[in-house]
Amino acid sequence: MLDIKKIREHPDAVRKGIADKQLNIDIDAIRILDDERRNLSKETDDMKHRRNTVSKAISAKKRNRENADPEIRDMQELSTKIKENDARLASIQEDLSTRLLAVPNCPAPEVPVGKNEQDNVEVSSWGKIPEFAFKIKDHLDIAENLGMLDMKRGAKIAGSGFPLYTGWGARLERALINFMLDLHITEHGYTEIFPPFLVHSDSATGTGQLPKLAEDMYYLREDDLWLIPTAEVPVTNMHREEILSAKDLPLKYVAFSGCFRREAGSYGKDTRGLQRLHQFNKVEMVQFTHPDDSCRCWEALTGHAEQVLRKLELPYRILELCTGDLSFAAARCRDIELWAPGSGKWLEVSSCSNFEDFQARRAGIRFKDDKGVRYAHTINGSGVATPRLMIALIENYQQEDGSLAVPAALRNYLGTDRIEA
RNA sequence: GGAGAGGUGGCAGAGCGGCUGAAUGCAACGGUUUGCUAAAUCGUCGUAGUGCGUAAAGCGCUACCGGGGGUUCGAAUCCCCCCCUCUCCGCCA
Structure with missing residues (x-):
């Protein structure tokens, strides 16, 4: 498997490596999925951060025997959204992994270029x-x-x-x-x-x-x-x-x-x-x-x-x-x-x-x-x-x-x- | 194949709903001490994703306690399925 970062940062080198191996793999689809994954992941991580923070606050309130029902209701809603995001993320991740596994290794620079x-x-x-x-x-x-x-x-x-x-x-x-x-x-x-x-x-x-x-x-x-x-x-x-x-x-x-x-x-x-x-x-x-x-x-x-x-x-x-x-x-x-x-x-x-x-x-x-x-x-x-x-x-x-x-x-x-x- | 026990950081081993990314010990690394070694002592000590940073350093967030689902505002901790290891029984090279 190639490093996703290599595909992200040096797509042309990867394209050339694949072409030299006489293969045809769509690198751009991988880059789009990668972007999508990162954006959604960031968004979801932020939501999880909020959930963690509020959950701690709920815990503190409960210890002090205060009412935390509004927070709990908020978090119920948030958790549902997180679950949806996680499901989407998992499907993007799976698609990405499948595509990534199909990308061949790039030839070393010393390798003579040839057809067969x-x-x-x-x-x-x-x-x-x-x-x-x-x-x-x-x-x-x-x-x-x-x-x-x-x-x-x-x-x-x-x-x-x-x-x-x-x-x-x-x-x-x-x-x-x-x-x-x-x-x-x-x-x-x-x-x-x-x-x-x-x-x-x-x-x-x-x-x-x-x-x-x-x-x-x-x-x-x-x-x-x-x-x-x-x-x-x-x-x-x-x-x-x-x-x-x-x-x-x-x-x-x-x-x-x-x-x-x-x-x-x-x-x-x-x-x-x-x-x-x-x-x-x-x-x-x-x-x-x-x-x-x-x-x-x-x-x-x-x-x-x-x-x-x-x-x-x-x-x-x-x-x-x-x-x-x-x-x-x-x-x-x-x-x-x-x-x-x-x-x-x-x-x-x-x-x-x-x-x-x-x-x-x-x-x-x-x-x-x-x-x-x-x-x-x-x-x-x-x-x-x-x-x-x-x-x-x-x-x-x-x-x-x-x-x-x-x-x-x-x-x-x-x-x-x-x-x- | 049947019955039981268990899988937590490099290893050993606590924890059994929130203050636990995880006590403690060992190992490892760095410093101090020392004529050298040993001992002592202080500090560091998981991985991955991602954000900020030109970058190194660093800082933040998220995830991970065999794997996958579920319950819950919140799971190493509760429930279900699977895998693996160990012990005993059965079968067999």
């Missing part, structure tokens, strides 16, 4: 794109041949998009998760969190999934709960409506979770194998930082995600997202993409975002230092999501005989240096 993903800017790359002396296969063929993955049975159990890992596939999945968690905990200073996979609406609103992305989440009507699309949601909400101490910042959390996405509207896109799933596993990093520190922490966090890929010796590139490709809540974002030779594509495995105070304002996450109480900044990024990591791993490490080499960093976790049929 075509305008994203590559900022760095690492590793060598491998060349093969034999005819390579894609991850699905390799994994199914090695008995690691059974998409057909996954579909039998839960429908398409729900992968069923088997044998070495299941073990590899588990090994990757442990490897990534351990790396972030021991080398990058994160505290491990194991969060709930279901959250209520307040939490989903706090991080910005609701109301805009309701159709992308699985919802349990009976219990009014949402399956999390990412651990970002429960972990960021850990400190909802809290005032943190400045000396504890940055708070760095890393969490494994299942992630559940309906992927509404993307049917028929990237359907082969593990590219796009309704359920997948992810290790997510979340930080709560001081506003002056968030940019530096965001860069560091991106580096932590990179480290996973370097240790696994997988070639990747990093893109700075342009304004048009930036998500609703993000001020800045860098995507990390792995090279998948079998599919001949770059695959996004991590999105590292700085939300600045956007989520914090929605979720009431603040901190206190000697300058007072302010909103913290939140940043997060995958470190990383497993399905596409698995794709890249399988496709980059495939051998001519159909077996799979295991990168050195993973051998202790997996207990083998080779996966064969």
Whole structure:
């Protein structure tokens, strides 16, 4: 959520930010409602002031056994008016909140202006794109041949998009998760969190999934709960409506979770194998930082995600997202993409975002230092999501005989240096 | 799922219609004292909205005692609904 004061005082900057994000939101309606709210609120507060004052006088008269009937009659009338005003105020407030929740975060000034993903800017790359002396296969063929993955049975159990890992596939999945968690905990200073996979609406609103992305989440009507699309949601909400101490910042959390996405509207896109799933596993990093520190922490966090890929010796590139490709809540974002030779594509495995105070304002996450109480900044990024990591791993490490080499960093976790049929 | 107890400021814990935005204690912060530490002592010490002020400081008003309604001139305090925590019983991984 944006600061209403920012909309009030710098409407042009906000308009430009929204337009750069290729969105269309009516800022003027918000400003009119805001004015209306303030005027009515002032008027009502003055009435309440009178009521409080007179009520005290009534109290004094009663104590002295004097008659206070005229005052009481006045106040009965006034209270009725106050009630009417409060009702109007509540409806204005609700309208305003609804509109305010629909306003996206503004892009940071450093973000390149662009229309869509075509305008994203590559900022760095690492590793060598491998060349093969034999005819390579894609991850699905390799994994199914090695008995690691059974998409057909996954579909039998839960429908398409729900992968069923088997044998070495299941073990590899588990090994990757442990490897990534351990790396972030021991080398990058994160505290491990194991969060709930279901959250209520307040939490989903706090991080910005609701109301805009309701159709992308699985919802349990009976219990009014949402399956999390990412651990970002429960972990960021850990400190909802809290005032943190400045000396504890940055708070760095890393969490494994299942992630559940309906992927509404993307049917028929990237359907082969593990590219796009309704359920997948992810290790997510979340930080709560001081506003002056968030940019530096965001860069560091991106580096932590990179480290996973370097240790696994997988070639990747990093893109700075342009304004048009930036998500609703993000001020800045860098995507990390792995090279998948079998599919001949770059695959996004991590999105590292700085939300600045956007989520914090929605979720009431603040901190206190000697300058007072302010909103913290939140940043997060995958470190990383497993399905596409698995794709890249399988496709980059495939051998001519159909077996799979295991990168050195993973051998202790997996207990083998080779996966064969 | 059933029965009971309870949710008050960073924490502990009073208050149970008006003099309570909230006693008291602890913690925290600032000063004094001290060779240092400890102790002592004085002071400060919630959040939000809004108005005045160029603004910082400051001052005023309003709201907030789990959430939402209601009663009343007036509600932390009375009534209703909901949520959460704890204890016991039942069921179950």
